[in-house]
Amino acid sequence: MSLTLTLPDLPPALLTLVLQQPDPDHAVGVAALATRCAPALGLDPVTTYLAGWLHDLGKLAVPQDLLQACRPLTVAERLMVQAHPVEGESLVRKAWPEVPVEIVHAVRHHHERLDGRGYPEGLSSLPVLTMLIGAADVYDALTHDRCYRPAVGVAAAGEVLRDLALSREVVEVVLKCGSLGSSGSRSSCGGRAPLAGQCGGDPVAQ
Template identity: 55%
Template sequence: MHDITLWPSVGGVLEACGREHALDVAHLARRAAPALRIDPELAYVAGLLHDVGKISVPVDILVAERALSASEWTLVRAHPVEGEGLIRKWWPDAPTAVLHAVRHHHERLDGQGYPDQLRSLPDLTALIAAADVYVALREARPYRVSRSVQESAEILRGEPLPAHVISAVLDAAVPCSASRVV
């Protein structure tokens, strides 16, 4: 599987949901996967699909340049569960590891993540979580400028994710820091 996109195109949702973000997470996850003994193509697919549930979030919320209301945050925070459901519907034989990574890429080891407040994560899920954080930090957002490679690495090191996964992501990202995002 190369640069194909399984990302659905639904009007302006495609760009608002972050097609480029999904591709960057997928590429970074694929590069880091061998260090974690994860199949690189499985990591790529999980990275590509991690935010697919955002198609259930109204575009105006996804592109808001203001603080979101509590109800809007509830919609945004539902995207991992929505994504898992969509993948189960579209791909009935999806690997369990991909489904887990999509549903739990916002979980953290301190139990403060969502949607299920998990305190442990398999390496693929933690890889997608770490790659998502790093790529998001390197991107400019409507509410902030992009972070430098060094600042992004420091912030990622502070995330409650497995240290060996963070190291693999940073090792895979830093040599490529001259590229567009990662």
């Protein structure tokens, strides 16, 4: 499905931050995937695109050597990385005071899970948009090359996503839409760092 979007006029300060974020390709990838999913989930495509585009903005506040680290992170380092959703909310609110609340929620809570084991607040109830951005985030990270591991295929990504504590409907829509998109060739070292194990450690929990 091809969607033509007309984005609102965004504050220049916000656009500057978007252009500076560590992994702009991942941000666009998540935004594009989530937007393809939006009609099936009854979501507004423009709001969905913006939530995906801004979801990792808080990684501007994380030292880049941690985002690019090809080693396990210490507990302190992990906490620094896991602070990025809260930092992202703060950056978005400051740069865009009129930001829709749905976007703010997705930025702050895209790492939350329905079992209460996500972060930053351990929520167990999440709106559809937030779950969509969370699932699209994981899917895009898995299906594109990272500096510490190659991309995985759609089937392997599906196994990971179906194990996430997110709405099955949201996950299945992401897998369906994701299978129609591109994967593999985009390489990035800026978006994730393995939290445990070896250089190829699974990044999706971050």
